[in-house]
Amino acid sequence: MEKFLxxxxxxxxxxxxxxxxECAFYFVYDQKTWTEAQSYCEEKFNGLAPxxxxxxxxxxxxHGNLSKMLALDGNNLxxxxxxxxxxxxxxxxxxxYEDDNTMFRNWKSGEPNNFHGIESCVxxxxxxxxxxxxxxxxxxxxxxxxxxxxxxxxxxxxxKMNFTEAQTFCREQYTDLVSxxxxxxxxxIKQLLPPGSPAWIGLFRGYWELLNGSKSTxxxxxxxxxxxxKNCSAANFQxxxxxxxxxxxxxxxxxxxxxxxxxxxxxxxxxxxSLDLNDPAxxxxxxxxxxxxxxxxGVSEDFSLSWRKQPDGKIFYKEEEEAMKTTx
Ligand SMILES: *[C@@H]1O[C@H](CO)[C@@H](O)[C@H](O)[C@H]1NC(C)=O
Ligand SMILES: *[C@@H]1O[C@H](CO)[C@@H](O)[C@H](O)[C@H]1NC(C)=O
Ligand SMILES: *[C@@H]1O[C@H](CO)[C@@H](O)[C@H](O)[C@H]1NC(C)=O
Numbered sequence: 001m002e003k004f005l006x007x008x009x010x011x012x013x014x015x016x017x018x019x020x021x022e023c024a025f026y027f028v029y030d031q032k033t034w035t036e037a038q039s040y041c042e043e044k045f046n047g048l049a050p051x052x053x054x055x056x057x058x059x060x061x062x063h064g065n066l067s068k069m070l071a072l073d074g075n076n077l078x079x080x081x082x083x084x085x086x087x088x089x090x091x092x093x094x095x096x097y098e099d100d101n102t103m104f105r106n107w108k109s110g111e112p113n114n115f116h117g118i119e120s121c122v123x124x125x126x127x128x129x130x131x132x133x134x135x136x137x138x139x140x141x142x143x144x145x146x147x148x149x150x151x152x153x154x155x156x157x158x159x160k161m162n163f164t165e166a167q168t169f170c171r172e173q174y175t176d177l178v179s180x181x182x183x184x185x186x187x188x189i190k191q192l193l194p195p196g197s198p199a200w201i202g203l204f205r206g207y208w209e210l211l212n213g214s215k216s217t218x219x220x221x222x223x224x225x226x227x228x229x230k231n232c233s234a235a236n237f238q239x240x241x242x243x244x245x246x247x248x249x250x251x252x253x254x255x256x257x258x259x260x261x262x263x264x265x266x267x268x269x270x271x272x273x274s275l276d277l278n279d280p281a282x283x284x285x286x287x288x289x290x291x292x293x294x295x296x297x298g299v300s301e302d303f304s305l306s307w308r309k310q311p312d313g314k315i316f317y318k319e320e321e322e323a324m325k326t327t328x
Contacts, residue, residue, distance in 0.1 A: 048081030092202035177202030
């Protein structure tokens, strides 16, 4: 009996398979602060979930496991991927909500200066100029009421309230705190202010944007209020997934962004003399054949394949395999 050692030359490579997941979001039922949640999602997925439209909201409402959330911390809140940019002012009335600092502004010179870092709301002084101011100060305010079409009434409120209270008051009694977009409106409002009596207008710091820095045009707030203390946002699934401000240090469930599911598999080619595995056209052709094969085997349409380059830039590696052959 003789034994021969056979060397089979084969080549192996890593193949990446990306499939577009049915649900673009992944709930994590684990209690983390906003920052911890974001790092976790960043590492494992694509960051915290950006909620960009009503479809996203519906997906979340259908996928969130409320009883799991409730069991963890007694509420139905989960962190989402929005952040607040305190350098940008926005109007209280969502209709004028803008990230565009080129809009009409009438700052007093040297303002806004965010003095002591606590000036997140805005007042109009009796000379018509604006100043950023601490939101917890109690002042008079100017509400406005939409009458019909573009016709609005400006209403001076001679009652000392902090910004939040003034905003709530204006929303309940009129339309909202006043938004000022032209100098003639600014002049009209100035005329309403008694000498020495500054008043809240509807401008404040805190523009919400997606984590990639894109403007978020979709808003789904359960309450619309500036809150200098709470800088993070969470979806509340007891309230149709509407967003709420929350303290970033609170621990709660969270939702990661998973636009694609990725999988890496090792493929092995038995020796095939004629193929040059360094030729991009050959590699491309192999991908096409593999894709067809997967489809033939019933894998759904939604996936893409790509070769993984090794750190040295190579795709295929030669492997030598030992095989025993026994003859008698
Ligand atoms: C405004 O006053 C209300 C009621 O006193 C309080 O709950 C709220 O925190 C205050 N808001 C600000 C911004 O100070
Ligand atoms: C940021 O993310 C949103 C939501 O996923 C997406 O629609 C937008 O195109 C992204 N913007 C950039 C600059 O990548
Ligand atoms: C919220 O942001 C403001 C401005 O950046 C900062 O002064 C404040 O400490 C932050 N609050 C929390 C709770 O992170």
